[in-house]
Amino acid sequence: MLVVDDEAPLVRLVQEYLRRDGLCVEATGNGPDAVQMVAELEPTVVVLDLGLPGMDGVEVCRRIRTFSDCYVIMLTARADEVDRLIGLSVGADDYVTKPFSPRELVLRVRAMLRRSRPESAAERHRHRAGALMVDTSAREVWLDDSQVELTPTEFELLSALITEPGTAKSRRELITKVWGEEWIGDEHLVDVHIGNLRRKIHDDPAWPRFIHTVRGVGYKLRTGE
Amino acid sequence: MLVVDDEAPLVRLVQEYLRRDGLCVEATGNGPDAVQMVAELEPTVVVLDLGLPGMDGVEVCRRIRTFSDCYVIMLTARADEVDRLIGLSVGADDYVTKPFSPRELVLRVRAMLRRSRPESAAERHRHRAGALMVDTSAREVWLDDSQVELTPTEFELLSALITEPGTAKSRRELITKVWGEEWIGDEHLVDVHIGNLRRKIHDDPAWPRFIHTVRGVGYKLRTGE
DNA sequence: GCATTTCGTTACCTAATTGTGACAATGATG
DNA sequence: CATCATTGTCACAATTAGGTAACGAAATGC
Numbered sequence: 001m002l003v004v005d006d007e008a009p010l011v012r013l014v015q016e017y018l019r020r021d022g023l024c025v026e027a028t029g030n031g032p033d034a035v036q037m038v039a040e041l042e043p044t045v046v047v048l049d050l051g052l053p054g055m056d057g058v059e060v061c062r063r064i065r066t067f068s069d070c071y072v073i074m075l076t077a078r079a080d081e082v083d084r085l086i087g088l089s090v091g092a093d094d095y096v097t098k099p100f101s102p103r104e105l106v107l108r109v110r111a112m113l114r115r116s117r118p119e120s121a122a123e124r125h126r127h128r129a130g131a132l133m134v135d136t137s138a139r140e141v142w143l144d145d146s147q148v149e150l151t152p153t154e155f156e157l158l159s160a161l162i163t164e165p166g167t168a169k170s171r172r173e174l175i176t177k178v179w180g181e182e183w184i185g186d187e188h189l190v191d192v193h194i195g196n197l198r199r200k201i202h203d204d205p206a207w208p209r210f211i212h213t214v215r216g217v218g219y220k221l222r223t224g225e
Numbered sequence: 226m227l228v229v230d231d232e233a234p235l236v237r238l239v240q241e242y243l244r245r246d247g248l249c250v251e252a253t254g255n256g257p258d259a260v261q262m263v264a265e266l267e268p269t270v271v272v273l274d275l276g277l278p279g280m281d282g283v284e285v286c287r288r289i290r291t292f293s294d295c296y297v298i299m300l301t302a303r304a305d306e307v308d309r310l311i312g313l314s315v316g317a318d319d320y321v322t323k324p325f326s327p328r329e330l331v332l333r334v335r336a337m338l339r340r341s342r343p344e345s346a347a348e349r350h351r352h353r354a355g356a357l358m359v360d361t362s363a364r365e366v367w368l369d370d371s372q373v374e375l376t377p378t379e380f381e382l383l384s385a386l387i388t389e390p391g392t393a394k395s396r397r398e399l400i401t402k403v404w405g406e407e408w409i410g411d412e413h414l415v416d417v418h419i420g421n422l423r424r425k426i427h428d429d430p431a432w433p434r435f436i437h438t439v440r441g442v443g444y445k446l447r448t449g450e
Numbered sequence: 451g452c453a454t455t456t457c458g459t460t461a462c463c464t465a466a467t468t469g470t471g472a473c474a475a476t477g478a479t480g
Numbered sequence: 481c482a483t484c485a486t487t488g489t490c491a492c493a494a495t496t497a498g499g500t501a502a503c504g505a506a507a508t509g510c
Contacts, residue, residue: 007292009264009267009293010292013267013293098291151455151457153456153457166362168363168364185459186460188497188498189458189459191497191499192457192458192499192500193457193458194498194499195501198499199500205498205499213498213499214364215376215466215497215498216377216467216496216497217377220363220364223363376466376467376468377467378467410469410470411469411470411471413469413470413471414468416486416487416488416489417468417469417470417490419487420488420489420490423488430476430488440477440478441485441486
């Protein structure tokens with residue numbers, strides 16, 4: 001899943017909703033990024049706002065179509081736009097007019113996904129935070145364009161952080177997610193693994209690009225770019 | 226949670242009730258503010274009075290619906306209004322007619338919340354007081370558009386104040402919230418931390434924008450703009 | 451079964467945080 | 481205006497939290 005819209009609150013909302021469905025949702029606010037991300041993340045469905053700054057939604061859709069056949073759902077401000085778009089044969093698979101209820105959008109997305117996977121072929125689960133990319137399906141981590149080798153614990157730890165970027169996670173929470181509920185021992189263990197993790201992704205604690213220390217609590221992954 | 230109603234005592238009552246449920250409740254008395262706050266705080270549920278001064282409740286709901294899919298519970302004065310509203314397809318999720326018992330309202334809100342999070346998906350907890358914004362999920366504080374770095378104690382202290390803006394908190398109350406019930410020592414400690422906090426958020430004690438001194442009691446966060 | 455990797459613990463170092471006491475400033479009271 | 485209570489500010493030492501390295505044990509792979 002990729003959502004392309006320049007209105008941040010709307011994007012966050014849609015993300016939240018789709019995530020509850022167990023979907024992996026990435027987002028961006030501008031056209032060129034969107035094209036890039038479709039190429040990189042190979043989403044099954046793209047929700048695309050027509051009125052984007054920089055590159056027109058129509059143009060974005062065309063470009064995507066040159067190399068991908070993901071499903072595209074267009075967001076338009078006016079209903080009569082839809083006819084024009086269909087006339088232009090942009091190649092979108094569905095249209096939703098603003099204002100829409102996110103609930104409605106979610107329903108349409110689900111419909112697309114049902115179409116896309118006749119049975120199996122689960123969507124790739126990928127998360128991104130800046131230059132960092134975590135693929136939980138392949139259990140791979142990429143920094144810029146090179147792969148980073150992590151130990152199981154490190155991978156789990158990073159995953160725990162990247163599932164909710166920007167949310168501070170206490171050491172206890174992280175331990176529960178990575179080591180399990182009933183783990184007993186010094187919580188300082190988390191610090192050690194965070195330290196190892198940081199070294200591998202070239203993250204300086206004093207000036208972190210990714211993992212921020214939340215004093216007195218734990219850690220969080222930096223949100224956005 | 227956001228409660229929108231122009232009758233202050235009613236709002237306080239509802240707040241009190243919902244807070245006992247451990248909910249994070251913000252409130253406002255007018256329409257435009259309500260729309261703004263929904264955008265900023267992204268509440269899961271909004272309780273909205275139909276008869277608001279300035280902007281009609283119906284209009285407020287419509288505007289909210291253009292960008293958010295939070296649950297909206299409408300408060301109406303007359304039962305027969307409900308039919309009309311449903312006819313208008315305003316997009317509210319539930320209706321409660323005045324006069325209502327707070328307990329009833331709380332039950333409905335809880336029902337909404339149950340629906341909203343099939344399992345987890347914790348709500349992002351944000352509070353606002355004028356130019357100041359506290360995000361307890363990310364553990365971040367923003368003043369206008371720049372982030373303010375606080376120590377754990379300062380953060381807890383500010384959080385304690387902003388959960389109930391406009392309510393005077395005694396030093397003892399603050400100590401209990403921040404340091405815990407059984408803390409022993411000089412209450413003067415609070416003053417020192419308030420002082421540090423004020424410096425960081427550029428708040429002059431002689432002319433405070435945010436933290437007001439309540440002589441003989443403690444402190445309070447200024448209410449509204 | 452041996453070599454290698456990974457893991458949890460411990461110890462140590464540094465820097466941030468915190469509580470305290472002294473003292474200045476402010477506001478209330480008469 | 482004088483006095484007292486209350487609040488604001490500052491500096492400082494003790495403590496704590498977090499980062500890092502090292503090490504033996506356990507797990508893994510061959």
